[in-house]
Each structure stands twice: as structure tokens, then as C-alpha cells.
Amino acid sequence: MLKSVLIANRGEIARRVIRTCKRLGVRTVAVYSDSDAKALHVREADEAVHIGASPAKESYLRGENIIAAAKQTGAEAIHPGYGFLSENADFAQAVIDAGLIWIGPRPDSIRAMGLKDAAKKLMAEAGVPTTPGYLGEDQSEERLQKEADAIGYPVLIKAVAGGGGKGMRKVEKKADFKAALASAKREAASSFGDDRVLLEMYVQRPRHIEVQVFGDTHGNVVHLFERDCSLQRRHQKVIEEAPAPGMDEATRKAVTDAAVLAAKAVNYVGAGTIEFIADASEGLRGDRIWFMEMNTRLQVEHPVTEEITGQDLVEWQLCVASGEKLPLKQEGLKINGHAIEARLYAENVDAGFLPSTGRLEVLSLPQPFPNIVRVDSAVAEGDEVTPYYDPMIAKIIVHGRTRKEAIAAMSEEWDAVGAWPVKTNAGFLARCLADPGFASGDVNTGLIAARGEALSRQPSPSSGVLENAAKAINSNAIFVGSGGDRTVASSPWSQLAGFRLNSESVPIARMLFKGERVSVTLGAAPQAGWLAHGGSEVVIFDRGEAYEFTLDTGERSADEATAGDGAILSPMPGKIVSVAAKAGAKLKKGDPILVLEAMKMEHTLTAPFDGKLSELNAKAGAQVSEGVLLAKLEKD
Template sequence: MLESVLIANRGEIACRIIRTAKRLGMRTIAVYSEADADSLFVQMADEAHLIGPPPARESYLRIDKIIDVAKRTKAASIHPGYGFLSERAEFAEACAENGIVFVGPPASAIKAMGLKDAAKALVQQAGVPVVPGYHGSKQDPDFLRQKAYEIGYPVLIKAVAGGGGKGMRRVDKAADFDAALESAQREAQNAFGDPRVLVEKYILSPRHIEIQVFADGHGNVVHLFERDCSLQRRHQKVIEEAPAPGMTPEMRQVMGQAAVEAARAVGYVSAGTVEFIADGREGLRPDRFYFMEMNTRLQVEHPVTEAITGLDLVELQFRVAAGEALPFSQEDLAIDGHAVEARLYAEDPEKEFLPSTGKLWALEFPEGEGIRIDTGVETGAEVTPYYDPMIAKVIAHGETREEALDKLAEALGQTIVAGPKTNAAFLKKLCEAEGFRAGQFDTGFIDRNIDSLGVGPQPLDHIAVCIGAENLLDRARFLLQNAVFGRSDEPRSPWSLLDGFQLLGTRMAGLPLLVDGERVEAREVFSRMSPTISAVTVSDGEPWRDTSDPDRYAEREIEVPHGVYIIRNGRQTLVQLYDPFDVDLEHMDEGGTVKAPMHGKLIAVFVQPGDRVEKGQRLAIVEAMKMEHVLVAPSDAEVAEIAAEPGAQVAEGARLIVFKTEE
């Protein structure tokens, strides 16, 4: 076994690798950016070394800095995890040149599969079916537009390099092609340093099914069965499972063999994933699946494969990298039960899944048989805008698919997150969705069912607001009683009450609140016979809501200096006392302002002062957590000011574009 390993990554995958490496008796070395100085993976490693500022291009993507640390610490190997440098052939080559074992495939295999166009040509020669489309090198926009016309809409524009949904756009009509191409190329350039794309036929009712392959340096290649990754949003995987629903033994054998042949074609070694798109209109059929790409690394969703095979894929990677042969053959492998994984992200489904940053005031996960949590953060950690917004992977394993989904839904419902908004409630509803449960889904399932999954603005949770208001009042009363009387349990007379005292009728006191940043008015109602609260009622333009409802509850109340988080049904509500003097003058809305929806980088502005814009017209693009977010004009208007320069880091709520107001 290798004596030591440097993990050239961060977050949950760094923690995951460290756990296995330590179990194997290896010395673990972490590298980190300034933003990750206090991160969990840094604490877990035997030693850790700073490699640069927060932006990945100045830290985690710096091959020279990582190799320098590896040489200084005498690291025997480097594990790249996934993302960042994991699929960079030059990184594998740099390791080899410096006598360091790269825990992954040879550079030649990374090169062969790293560019989607070349990879498709290669596997096609090996007899693997590919999606119809243009996979050549010509990148002239007019030429690509013509190819899209010849292929027939809808088409899919895909970055030649990289993966993870970056540089990918579905185009349904010719009028949208140019803007989609420009956006895909820009995102591909930013993510992979390569703007080239290919254009393919978009398969209707597509199922995204991938095969986990594993190869050693002795000529042995096997597949570890399939994973279904069809539940996606913006081409990003949301829920993954193994095995794939509706998979027949015949199709598993055919797809598995195709994946093995693709791996053999490039002399593959280590863990890899061959991704296919299947036409699911008439179920999964052996003659209706096509090669998309090969990911020459460990996948985010590898835990579901581990759950159904009982294998530790990271351990296998280390053993193969050390020169060992695979300890099993294809005939030795079998599927045990069913596993499902959900990606818990710091994002807000009620605001079009905008990334959400900030301090994790509380982070708690359930424990139980068949439940696994992979995370790289803990309570008190900061979710920054610099990296992927994943908080954790929640994995459930059961004897059947129904049991696994039940366990996952229950685990998501018991997950507590306070601070950044998350998609926990959305994931739970997805697990419980009737069509998904019935196996009637494809990659468009989420988009078709978006309204029923709790996406978009949701009604105010009045009970959460009332519980929060009571909490704030109790805290304020406790502090004031201590300040006035020196102790909180001192008997009080009517003259010492800290509320809206009156002699007759029901006493009430108004209570101005901020609920998730919006003004809400609450009313505190007191019993005539008791100085304690009997109810808090809330008004938001609807009738008063009384909290005496016996069914009201909160899963958790998390008190923080600036308010209280109420967790109910997987949804968090931040309740604060409204302070009329606490005004953000810099970001104040002046009646016609487009603001940054999240912390991020302003990468493009399409207008200038004096331009007339129409409602819905593209104005700018903000990039955060590796995703582009297009800002559009809220109405017809004239641009008065551009308040930020492209390339600048902008805070959530920062003024970007100001319109002229009517005199």
C-alpha cells in the first residue's frame, strides 16, 4: 500500500478520501485555499498546507503549487478527487514527471476521453453507439447553426471539455441558437479553459444511465453495474440511484459490455464512469442507448454503487494505483438491494434555486440503518460563493427501491440546516413524487413537475412566524427583566409590565418583524388575567392568524444573535425584530435598480447608459458557485447607470444597473 497521499481537492470528497486513507494506514496531506483554512477536511488531515487565495484558479487549479507541496511533504501519491484537476492530463503527467503516483488513470486515457468529440470517434470505432450530431472541430457560429438545422431541433450544445452540466444548453428553436451558443462557449471557457462545443440531437424522453467501470494495470476490466442519474435540473444531477429502475438483465449486459469496451479502447486504469443516454419512450431497450462521454475519475454519486456492491471504491483506487490487481472478476459481482443519493445544496428553490451563502448556524443529520451522510462542513462553517454549493450527500440503502426511497425521504425530513437556504424540502418532495416512485421519469421530470415540488415563491409560513415571534419576545422579556429587576422571576405588578398595558379589554401590542428579509406585522395578545402571552397573530394582508392552533409545531428553533430560525417541514424561516434604523443605504432600491441576486462575479454586461431595454431583455450575467445566472429587465426602461464593472466580485443585493425613473 502507498505510504501517503496528498488530496488535491476540498470539501466532502476530501473528507471521504481522508477517511479511507487513514483506515489503510496512510499519512494524509491536505492543501487548502484561504477560504478553507478552518474547513473540516483541513482539520481531519494529518497535515495541511495553504496554496493560495479563494478563487480556484489561484489555488486548487494551480498544478505548480500542488506539486511543490507534494515534493516538500514527500507525498507518495496524489488523489485528485473529482472536479478541479481530476481530468487534467497535464496534472497526471506532472505527477509522473516528479515521481508521484497519480491515483487515477494514465494521462493518455484522460486525453483520449477528455474531449467529447474525440472520445465519440474513438468508442464508435470500438462498436459503441453514439448520439447523432456534429462532433468535428469547426467552431464558426454560422456553421454550427447550419449543423443544428440539419440535425433538427431540439438540439443540445455541449462543451467539448469537462462535464457537470457546464457549457451545456438545450435549444428548441433556431431563434435561440446564437444566444445559447455564446453562453455555452463562455461558460465552457470559464470552467475548463476551452470554449469549443459540439452539437447533438436532443433525445426525447431521455434517461441518463451510467456504468461504473474499474480497471487495473494487469489487463482486468469490469463494470460495477449501472446508476440512473435522470433526475436533473439545468443538466445537474439531483438524485441518483442504483440499480436503474426498469433495467433488464439483457440491457445491463449489453450496456456493461459497451462500457468495458470503451475503457479497453483507451487502456484505462482505476475508477471511471461511462455515461449513456437512453431513449426511454418505450422503456429501456438494448438498441436505444448512446454513448455520451466518459468521466475519467471518481463520480460524485459513487456511494450508491458502494452501497449495492459492498465495495470501497477509493480503497480500490489506492490498491490499483499501488500496482495490485483487482481482487474479483465480473462473475464475482452481484447487486445487493437498492440505493438512492440526494445532493443537499445551499440554494433557494423559492428563488429559482439561486445559490445561498453564509454561516451554518446549525447542521444536523439523522442516523440509522441504511443511512450514510457524506459532508465536508459542520455547524459554524461558512458556505462561500467560491465553490460548488453542495452541503452534503444523503444516501439511503434498502432491500427494495421503495424502502430506499422511504428511508431517504425520512432522512431529508429530519435534516436540520439553519443559515443558508437549502433544497431539503424540494428533495423530500421529489422522493415522494408519484411519477418518480412509479419509475415514470426522464431528465425532464423535474421541469414538468416543478410547481408540485415546492419550487417558486411559497406562502408565508404563519405558524413559523408566530413561533419565532414568541421566541423573540421571550428573549427580550428575559433580558429586560434582568436589566430592570436584576432577576427574571421577580413578581411583577401591572405597573412593571413590559407590554402594551391597558385597564380594559384584551391587551395587545404591535410587533414589527422581518421574515426572511420581508416586513411582517405581528400582534401580541395577552390574557386579561395573566401577564404571559396567550397568542401571537400575524397579518400579511390576510385575516389575522391565531397561534392557538393545537397542531402548530416546530421541528427546531435555532436562536442566533440576529434572530431565530424556525425549521418546519424541511423549510427554514428566519424571524427577526424589525429595526427601522438598520437601513442598507448602499443597496437601497431607488425605484429602478437591478441588484445582484447572490454573492458572485459579474462576468458580462450587455447594456450601457442611454440604452432602451424591453421587459425580459438580457442585461447582465452573474456567476456564482460555478453557475451562470442571467439578469433580465423587469420592465421597459432606459438605462441610467452601470454600477459595477464586469469581472468584479459583487455582494448579494449590490446595485448593478440603475434605470431612469419617471419624473
């Protein structure tokens, strides 16, 4: 077994690798950027090395700095985690050339599967079924338009070097193709340094099925069954589970056999995932599942595979990198129960899921419980969520004897989830878990889009939440956490009961919620949720949702003063990649004004109502800070 490992990553995956290394007695070395100097992975590693400034391209993407850190600290091997340089064949080769051990597949395997078009051609030649589409070298707009028309709409544009939904666009009709192509190419170039795309037939009721494979240097290849990652929002996975609901043994054999065949076709070593798209219009069938791509690394959702197999996949990676045989043969691997993973992100659901940044003054996560609840977190309370990296806060994983039991266990955990003032998708995740379609296993990649606001809109605060907020404001509570009161003022001057002549005192709290005045008679309803922050501003958490209330002083609120004024502010720091409108133009509600790139994803800012664009302060290529006025719309 290896003696020391440098982890060329950050956040929850770096902590995940450190955890296994500590259990095995392997020394760990962390690397960090300026903004990660006090991060959890830095604190938990045996040693840590600074490798550059906060932007990833100046730190975590600087391969030469990472290799230098490994040599400086005497690390034997480099574990790339996922993202960053994990699927960079040149970096893998550089690690090997430096006399270090690369904990991953051979560089030529990464190259073979790294570009989607080349990988699909290779898989077709190996006898693995692939999705119909266009994989040609001609990348002209005219040729791609012609091929899309021939495939038929809707059609899917995918970056050949892509992953994680970046550089991917679904095009519903011919008229939308050119704009979608331009956007996909921009995002692909920004994320991968390669703007080439391929086209695929869009499957109408798609299920995203992927198979975990593992190979060693002795020629052995096994699969660890399948995962279902169909619950997605804009091609980004939201909730993953294993095994796939509705998967019979014949279909499982067909898809896992195809995955092993794909891995053997590239002489695969280490952990990898073969991703398939399934047409679920008639349920899962072996003849309606096609190869999409291969991820030559450990996946974000690997914990659900670990939970149903009882295997530590990071330990398997270390064993293979040490030259050992796989810990188990295929017949030794069995499915035990059902596991579900939900990705908790720092993002503002009300603002179209834009990433949310800032200091986590409050962060509450479920308590881990062996074999039932697992939490792989990236940050702790007091840490900063920066605009430089993926905004994941944690992965929450549950295991149950059945899918129904796992869903029930997962649903209970959201009562303990809360973050402030950073926004999260916790409430959205709770609603996804409660969705009848998800509960029944009738899941496809279009479920979230089909449900629309039913899943993405914050529900109105319940009477119990209002009562809780009112009591907090009435008592001038300073801080009440999920574990109970920490400090509550008891001065009579902080009470809102008021004085009455010839009648009983009826305490009424007057508050503001999203700019609207709310009056609550205390004692009218049982409490619900828990108080995260108090005083004249109160935040109540209920089922993952954060409800903010302020004391109504009778003055006009800031929200009221600015609501409907048509100001288009930058929702977060980023770069303006294109401007779609001109000053003076008349726009309809929903018309695009500009595209902002942040965290390597494009976000389109649109007109909030019909009106005239009276002011435009945006230029393509400009860097902007959060809260900057980019444009202003006047109502007709």
C-alpha cells in the same frame, strides 16, 4: 498497499478519501488554500500543506505546488478526487514524471476520453453506440448553425472539454442558437480553457444512465452496475440513485457490456464512469441507449454504488494504484437493495438557485446510521461558505431494501436539515423526493423544468410553523435547536399577551414574513418544525425550508421600503461577462440585462417588471461585490 497519500482536493471528497485511508492505516496529507486553512479536511489529515491563495487557479489548480507538497511531506502517491486537476492528463503525467504514484487512469486514457468529440469518435470505432450529432473541427458560427439546422431542434450544444453541465445549452429554436452558442463558448472557455463545442440530437424524454467501471494493471475490467442521474436542473444532477428504476436484466446487460467495451478500448485503469443518454419514451431499451462521455475519475455520486454493492471504491483505487488485482471478479459483484443520494447545496432557490455564501451560524444534518443513512459533508457549523469553490454542503445518502423504502427513509431525513443564514436547496430536495413522478420512477432530465414553481417555490408557512414562530417571539427565545431549548428568556416584559379589561387575555404575536404582516393567536395550532434562531428575529425550519420572521414593531420594514423599486443588485461576488441592455432602453419582464459569472457558472439577471432602464452601472469584464447596484428599472 500504499503507505502515504496526498489528496489534491478539498471539501467532502478530501474527507471521503481520508476516511478510507485512516481505516487502512494509510498516512494522509491535505493541501489547502488561504480560505481553507481551518477546513475539516485540513483538521482530519495527518499533515497539511498550504499551496496558495483562495482562488482555485492560485491553489488547487497549481499542479507544481501540489507535487512540491507531496515531495516535501514524503507522500508516495497523489489522489486527485474529482474536479480541479482530476482529469488533467498533463498533471497526471507530471505526477508520474516526479516519481510519484498517480491514483487514477493512465494519462493517455485521460486524453483519449477528455474531449467529448474525440471520445465519441473513438467509441463509435470500438462499436459502442453514440448519439447522432456534429463532431467536426470547423467551429465557425456559420458551420455550427448549419449543422444545428440539419440535426433539427431542439438541439444540444456541449463543450468538448466539458462536464458538470458547464458549457452546455439546450436550444429550442433556430432564432436562439447564436446567443446560446456564444454563452456556451464563454462558459466553456472560463471553466476548461477550451471554447470548442459539439452538437447532439436532443432526446425528447432523456434518461441519464451511467455505469461505474473499474480496471487494473493486469488487464481486468469490471462494472459495478448502473446509476440513474436523470433528476437534473439545468444539466446539474440533483438526486442520483442505484440501480436505475425500470431497468430490466436484458437492458442492464446491454448497457454494462457497452461500458466495459468502452473502458477496454482505452486500456482503462482505475475508477471511471461511462455516461449514456437513454430515450425513455418507451421505457428503457438496450437499442435506445447511446454513449455520451466518459469521466476518468471517481464521481460525486459514487456512494450509491458503494451502498448497493458493499464495496469501498476508494479502497479499490488504492489497491489498483498499488499494483494489485481488482478485489473481485464480475461474478462476485451483486446488487443489494436500492440507494439514493441528494446533493445539499448552499444556494438561494428563491433567487434562481444562485450560490449563497457566508458563515454557517446554524447547520444541522441527519445523524448517520450504518447501512441506512450516510452523510458525506464538506463543512461544519461555524464554517464559511466562500465564493471560490463549488457550493456543496453535503451529500445525504440512504439505503433501503427497495426503492420505495429508500425514498421513504430519505424523505424522513429532511426534518433534521437546516442551515442559516446561508440559504440551501434543502426544501427543494424534499419536494423533489415527494414528487409523484419521481416516486413512481417516471423520471427524465426534464422533470424539474416541467414542474416549474411547484418544486422551486417555497410553500407558505404552515399554521404550525406560524405558531412556533409566534411562541418564540413571544417568549423572546434566544436559541432553540433541534435538540431542544438552549436559552429562553422568561421575563414578563418580553411577553406579548397584553392587558384586557372584562375579557380573557388572548396572546397575539404580530410578525413580519417577507415584508408582509402576520398576526398569530397563540395556541391556535400544534407546533411544527424547529427553531434555529430567536429573539426579535426568528428562523423556523420545516422540511428543510427556512422561514424567517421578525417582530412587527409597526414601522415600515426594509423589505416594504425597497420592494418593487427596480434595483438590480449583484446577488453574489462575480465577474460581469456581458451586458445585454443599454441605459434608457425599454424592457419587458424577463428581458436579460446582464450576465454575471460566479463559481464558473453564468447567471443572467433579468428585468423584474416592464419598464425603462434608468440606470446602468455594469461593464463587461468588471468584478463586482455582493449587493452592488448594477442597474435600476423604472416602471412605465
